[in-house]
Amino acid sequence: MRILHTADWHFGKTLEGRDRLPEQAEFVDELCRLCDDERIDAVLMAGDVYQTVNPSAQAEALFYEALHRLADGGRRAVVVIAGNHDNPERLAAAAPIAEVVGVTLIGLPKTPISPATGGPGKVARVAGGPSWLELALPGSDAPLVVAALPYPSEARLNEVLADGLDEADLRRGYSERVAAWFRALSRRFRPDTVNIAMSHLYVQGGLESDSEIQIQVGGAYAVDPLAFPEDAQYVALGHLHRPQAVAGSPVPARYSGSPLAYSFSEAGQTKSVVILDAAPGRPIQLGQVALGCGRPLVRWIAEDGVPQVIRWVEEGRDAQAWIDLELHLREPLSLQETQMLRSLHPGFVHIRPVLPEQEAAAVRATGALPPDQLFRRFFERRHGAPPDDALVQLFLELLAEASAEDDWEALGEEVAG
Known part of the structure; x- marks a missing residue:
C-alpha cells in the first residue's frame, strides 16, 4: 500500500496580518493532485489542522473540502489527529459524518474508535479502540493498523493512563508515560498488518522554527x-x-513539516510530504516529495540602501515572495520613504532600517551601559520589538554563568602557572 504523511497545515494562520488562506487552498489542490498521481491508499495528517482553537469559518470550510477531496468518495482512507493548536472536541465533532467516507478524526488520546463500513470498494474500519484503528483499504490486500496519539498534554496523558497504571507509574516522567501508552497501543500490531504509529509531540533533538508554539x-x-x-x-x-528525520528512534520516524513556510526562520526551506511504500513484515520504503505551493519567504539585506531595493524590484527579484527587508541607511527612514517602498512591492512584511554609522557611535557612547540595556537595544534592533522581562532575566543569568566559568578558567591558569 501507499501512504502519504503530512502535518501542520495551520489553516487560518496569517503572516503579520497577511492572509495565507489562498496559499493554503493551493496546498490542498497540490496535495489532492499528488494523491491521485501517486495512487495513495491512505493519508495520515499528524495534527495542527488549524492555527487556533477557534478557527474561522473559511479555515473550517477549507479543511472539510480537503477531507472530501482526499477521501475520494470513500476510496481512500484519511486519518487526522489533533495537534496542540487544535480544539480536540471541535476537530472530532464531524467524526460520525466523516467515517461514512473512510475519514477518521481523533481529538483526544482516549477517543473510542468503532468499526465502520463504507460499502463495496470503499474503505472499511474493521476494528478499533481508544486511539487505534484497523483499516481495510480497497487498493491493498493487507490491513493497515494505526496507533494514534493525538497531542498528549500532561492532563490528557494522565487522564488516559489513570485506569491502567498505578500511582507510581503516573509519577514517572512525561516521556516514560508516552512510551507506556505506545506500548499499550502497539499490542494491536500484527505480523500480517502494516503497522504505523503517529503522534503530535516534540522529540528530543528536533530542530524548531519560530512559527511553532513550544510544547516542551x-x-x-x-x-x-x-x-x-x-x-x-x-x-x-x-x-x-x-x-x-528523528535521530535515535528504533524505527523510521519523521516530521513531515508544514506545507508552507510560516515564519522567516523557515526561509529557504523546501517544504514536502512523505510517501511510504509499505507491506507487512518488510522495511518501509519512504521518500520525500517537494511541494511547490505558496509564496516563498525570503530575506533581503540591502547594504546600498533604497536605490538597491528599487533596482531589485525593477529586476523582478522575488516578485511573488513575502520579504523581510533589512535596509542599511545613513539617515533614518522617513514615513514617505516607507510608504514608497511598500508601494513598490506588496510582499514587504518587515522593513528594518539599520544605521551602521549611528550604531557605531551609539556603541562608543554607551559602552558603559549595563548589560541588560545593551541586550535590550540589540534585541530590538535585530527583531524589531523589545524583549520581555523574562528573556532579559534569562540573558543576565546566562551572562553570569559565563562570567563565572571565565573566572574559574582564569584561576586555574593562575594556579597552573
Whole structure:
C-alpha cells in the first residue's frame, strides 16, 4: 500500500496580518493532485489542522473540502489527529459524518474508535479502540493498523493512563508515560498488518522554527525517541515545521513539516510530504516529495540602501515572495520613504532600517551601559520589538554563568602557572 504523511497545515494562520488562506487552498489542490498521481491508499495528517482553537469559518470550510477531496468518495482512507493548536472536541465533532467516507478524526488520546463500513470498494474500519484503528483499504490486500496519539498534554496523558497504571507509574516522567501508552497501543500490531504509529509531540533533538508554539518546558515535555514502539514500521509525527528525520528512534520516524513556510526562520526551506511504500513484515520504503505551493519567504539585506531595493524590484527579484527587508541607511527612514517602498512591492512584511554609522557611535557612547540595556537595544534592533522581562532575566543569568566559568578558567591558569 501507499501512504502519504503530512502535518501542520495551520489553516487560518496569517503572516503579520497577511492572509495565507489562498496559499493554503493551493496546498490542498497540490496535495489532492499528488494523491491521485501517486495512487495513495491512505493519508495520515499528524495534527495542527488549524492555527487556533477557534478557527474561522473559511479555515473550517477549507479543511472539510480537503477531507472530501482526499477521501475520494470513500476510496481512500484519511486519518487526522489533533495537534496542540487544535480544539480536540471541535476537530472530532464531524467524526460520525466523516467515517461514512473512510475519514477518521481523533481529538483526544482516549477517543473510542468503532468499526465502520463504507460499502463495496470503499474503505472499511474493521476494528478499533481508544486511539487505534484497523483499516481495510480497497487498493491493498493487507490491513493497515494505526496507533494514534493525538497531542498528549500532561492532563490528557494522565487522564488516559489513570485506569491502567498505578500511582507510581503516573509519577514517572512525561516521556516514560508516552512510551507506556505506545506500548499499550502497539499490542494491536500484527505480523500480517502494516503497522504505523503517529503522534503530535516534540522529540528530543528536533530542530524548531519560530512559527511553532513550544510544547516542551525546559525539556520536561521532550520525548525520548526510544519511546516509540519497536514493532512499528514507521512513526508519522507532527509539530515541528522543518521536515526532518528523528535521530535515535528504533524505527523510521519523521516530521513531515508544514506545507508552507510560516515564519522567516523557515526561509529557504523546501517544504514536502512523505510517501511510504509499505507491506507487512518488510522495511518501509519512504521518500520525500517537494511541494511547490505558496509564496516563498525570503530575506533581503540591502547594504546600498533604497536605490538597491528599487533596482531589485525593477529586476523582478522575488516578485511573488513575502520579504523581510533589512535596509542599511545613513539617515533614518522617513514615513514617505516607507510608504514608497511598500508601494513598490506588496510582499514587504518587515522593513528594518539599520544605521551602521549611528550604531557605531551609539556603541562608543554607551559602552558603559549595563548589560541588560545593551541586550535590550540589540534585541530590538535585530527583531524589531523589545524583549520581555523574562528573556532579559534569562540573558543576565546566562551572562553570569559565563562570567563565572571565565573566572574559574582564569584561576586555574593562575594556579597552573
